[in-house]
Amino acid sequence: QQPVQSPQAVILREGEDAVINCSSSKALYSVHWYRQKHGEAPVFLMILLKGGEQKGHEKISASFNEKKQQSSLYLTASQLSYSGTYFCGTDIVVKAAGNKLTFGGGTRVLVKP
Amino acid sequence: ETGVTQTPRHLVMGMTNKKSLKCEQHLGHNAMYWYKQSAKKPLELMFVYSLEERVENNSVPSRFSPECPNSSHLFLHLHTLQPEDSALYLCASSQDAGLAGQETQYFGPGTRLLVL
Numbered sequence: 001q002q003p004v005q006s007p008q009a010v011i012l013r014e015g016e017d018a019v020i021n022c023s024s025s026k027a028l029y030s031v032h033w034y035r036q037k038h039g040e041a042p043v044f045l046m047i048l049l050k051g052g053e054q055k056g057h058e059k060i061s062a063s064f065n066e067k068k069q070q071s072s073l074y075l076t077a078s079q080l081s082y083s084g085t086y087f088c089g090t091d092i093v094v095k096a097a098g099n100k101l102t103f104g105g106g107t108r109v110l111v112k113p
Numbered sequence: 114e115t116g117v118t119q120t121p122r123h124l125v126m127g128m129t130n131k132k133s134l135k136c137e138q139h140l141g142h143n144a145m146y147w148y149k150q151s152a153k154k155p156l157e158l159m160f161v162y163s164l165e166e167r168v169e170n171n172s173v174p175s176r177f178s179p180e181c182p183n184s185s186h187l188f189l190h191l192h193t194l195q196p197e198d199s200a201l202y203l204c205a206s207s208q209d210a211g212l213a214g215q216e217t218q219y220f221g222p223g224t225r226l227l228v229l
Contacts, residue, residue, distance in 0.1 A: 002155050032218070041115055041203065041220040042156075087156060089218075100169055101218065103156035 001025050003090045005104035012078045012111045020073040020107045022088030031064055031071040032089040032101060035082075042087060045073075078111045085109070116140040117221035119204050125227045126194065134189040134224045136204030143209055145187040146218065147179060150201040162187060163209065194228045201225050 003024045010018050022031060030049050034042040048064035048071055059076040071090075075082055085108050089101035116139045126132050138145065147159040161169035162181040176198075178190040187204055201223045207216035 034220075041117070041222045043115070044217045044219065047217065089156075100158060100161060102158070105155045 002102050003088055003104040005086075005088060005107050007107060008105070009108040010110070012075070012082075012109065014080060014111055014113055015077050016111075018075045018078065018109065020075070020086050020088075020109075022071045022073070022090070022104055024069045024090050024092075026069065026090075026092050028064075028066070028069055028071075028090050028092055030091045031062075032091070033062055033071075033073055034087045034089065035084045036087065036106075037084040045086075075109065078109075080111050080113065083109055083111045115219045115221065117204060117206055117219050119202075119221040119224050121224055122222065123225050123227075125229065126191070127229055128194060128196075130194075131190070131192040133191065134202055134204075134226075136187040136189075136221055138185055138187075138204075138206035138219070138221075140206060140219060141208070142206040142219075143184050144207045144216065145181060145184075146205040146207075147187065147189050148203040148205065148220075150203055150223070152200075156203070160189075191226075194226075196228050199226055199228045 003022050006021050012018055032047050033045040036042040050066045062073045064071045085106040087103050087106045089103045091101055118137050120135045144163045146161050149157045158171050159173045160179045165181050176193050180188040203223045204221040205218040207218045
């Protein structure tokens with residue numbers, strides 16, 4: 001069962017903030033966030049493990065609410081370079097190698113000057 | 114550049130053709146993946162190889178046949194494809210560091226496939 005991302009799209013002015021949510025119907029072990037620009041490969045942003053850990057990457061941070069089975073990605077003081085499609089990938093199984101990620105439908109972010 | 118290369122970058126093929134997609138990772142990783150990315154659909158995991166053994170096959174039609182000859186190379190052999198198979202095919206790799214669930218997957222740029 002793929003996770004559900006919301007919103008599907010968001011338009012921001014440079015410097016504004018946004019939140020992207022990723023919700024699962026199953027208990028999660030980890031959540032992986034990626035950003036993909038048009039015509040390019042998805043680029044890894046961060047991994048969150050169950051335990052409610054919060055992480056950051058530049059001015060992008062994320063949280064993982066184990067009880068709600070949800071992760072949120074926070075874009076703070078957005079920059080033009082933040083434009084792209086953000087995907088969350090969720091993992092419900094603990095494996096030694098070759099983790100199986102199920103990806104959400106993506107959230108398109110457009111940051112305007 | 115993520116250290117994962119894919120060739121060709123673009124491919125047009127007829128339904129009766131046989132072609133192969135190639136992926137090479139220069140990161141020393143021990144797990145490799147094939148994903149399909151269609152318009153308006155989430156990334157779909159197709160195959161996972163760990164230590165050159167297939168550990169996951171996500172109910173993919175037999176017209177897609179993966180091959181992993183060594184830990185650095187991954188192929189996807191295509192034959193008698195359908196127009197609905199047109200998509201971006203992404204390869205990824207990761208390293209098992211003994212920390213389950215914490216492997217970062219590094220993606221290649223993808224092969225954009227069009228089946229006529």
